[in-house]
Amino acid sequence: MKVKCFSTHSFEERYLTKWAQTYKLDIDFLSTSLNKDVVSLAKGYDCISCWPSDDLGKEVLESLHEFGVKMISLRSAGFSHLDLAKAKELGMTITRVPSYSPEAIAEHTLGLLMCLNRKYLKAFQRVRDFNFTLEGLEGVNIHGKTVGVVGTGQIGEAFARIMKGMGCSLLLNDKVENTELAKEIDAKYVDLETLLSQSDIISLHCPLNESTRYLINSKNIDLIKPSAFLLNTGRGGLIDTKALIDKLKKREIKGVGLDVYEHEENVFFKDHSDMGLSDELLLRLMSFPNVLITSHQAFFTKEALDNIAKTSLENINNFFHQKENLKENRLS
Numbered sequence: 001m002k003v004k005c006f007s008t009h010s011f012e013e014r015y016l017t018k019w020a021q022t023y024k025l026d027i028d029f030l031s032t033s034l035n036k037d038v039v040s041l042a043k044g045y046d047c048i049s050c051w052p053s054d055d056l057g058k059e060v061l062e063s064l065h066e067f068g069v070k071m072i073s074l075r076s077a078g079f080s081h082l083d084l085a086k087a088k089e090l091g092m093t094i095t096r097v098p099s100y101s102p103e104a105i106a107e108h109t110l111g112l113l114m115c116l117n118r119k120y121l122k123a124f125q126r127v128r129d130f131n132f133t134l135e136g137l138e139g140v141n142i143h144g145k146t147v148g149v150v151g152t153g154q155i156g157e158a159f160a161r162i163m164k165g166m167g168c169s170l171l172l173n174d175k176v177e178n179t180e181l182a183k184e185i186d187a188k189y190v191d192l193e194t195l196l197s198q199s200d201i202i203s204l205h206c207p208l209n210e211s212t213r214y215l216i217n218s219k220n221i222d223l224i225k226p227s228a229f230l231l232n233t234g235r236g237g238l239i240d241t242k243a244l245i246d247k248l249k250k251r252e253i254k255g256v257g258l259d260v261y262e263h264e265e266n267v268f269f270k271d272h273s274d275m276g277l278s279d280e281l282l283l284r285l286m287s288f289p290n291v292l293i294t295s296h297q298a299f300f301t302k303e304a305l306d307n308i309a310k311t312s313l314e315n316i317n318n319f320f321h322q323k324e325n326l327k328e329n330r331l332s
């Protein structure tokens with residue numbers, strides 16, 4: 001089986017190599033991201049493996065189909081970079097990795113919160129500078145606070161359980177209520193407006209789609225208390241960045257922790273240290289001392305990388321040998 005692996009990062013290659021040996025797959029690694037200019041590189045391959053930065057829009061899918069690529073194995077859970085309707089129309093098989101380690105993302109979300117609240121980065125720099133003063137480092141107890149979790153799927157549930165363990169009260173919001181979870185952690189489901197206005201910590205864990213784009217927007221952002229923290233490890237497009245910047249300018253939010261950003265595709269996962277940034281919105285966001293941004297690294301643990309490599313290559317093996325095993329990993 002010949003597989004072309006687009007957007008291969010050095011950090012995932014050893015995991016992919018390990019599982020390729022297990023499944024006896026012949027993989028060619030390529031660091032280049034897939035787009036219409038380089039799609040011809042997929043010629044001669046039965047299958048391609050893709051990362052969220054790869055363009056799987058209509059035009060690219062049509063070319064892949066023309067070149068005889070039968071299957072696309074996504075190395076991600078999210079698929080907002082894919083034209084699923086087109087893939088279905090072309091009869092292409094697409095698989096994803098629906099779950100690889102919800103705890104990795106939930107734990108990173110807690111990390112963002114703790115860094116913002118207890119100002120660890122400032123404290124680290126200060127102590128390295130032999131400045132052992134405490135002024136400006138004051139935080140609040142997380143214990144006893146109200147945490148609002150939007151999207152109570154795998155990651156939202158893991159985060160809610162962590163916060164319950166820290167002694168918080170939980171408010172939940174989802175289209176589909178997980179009544180068992182609510183009962184176990186003594187939480188209640190509320191509408192988004194109630195969650196935004198009553199939570200001390202708000203964390204977004206729903207997928208990005210047409211119903212969730214700008215879930216936090218200029219109309220509802222002022223419901224968030226000035227003393228509250230807003231965390232987003234879901235997708236950048238869940239927040240209208242301009243509305244968030246306006247709220248930050250008014251100093252009406254305590255802290256913002258973001259692992260994702262609305263226009264991250266041109267910036268994240270790349271080194272811009274020589275060139276600087278041209279994204280004005282991101283630059284403005286980064287200018288606030290109470291905004292902490294990480295570059296979509298919430299998933300980035302050894303366990304998650306191993307699971308992504310294993311499942312994405314297992315999907316390829318199943319497609320060619322045991323299609324019935326693809327089950328819920330199959331998008332089309």
Ligand code: NAD
Nearest residue numbers: 151152153154155156174175205206207233234235298299
């Ligand atoms: P999941 O499918 O298990 O859960 C998503 C939940 O969101 C579901 O319960 C769904 O009903 C709910 N939802 C959908 N629309 C909603 C709406 N309008 N309002 C409220 N809830 C809504 O997915 P998951 O594995 O928990 O992942 C959640 C998201 O986290 C992914 O879609 C992805 O965008 C993001 N993610 C980020 C990283 C990272 O590294 N930062 C890694 C993996 C996933």
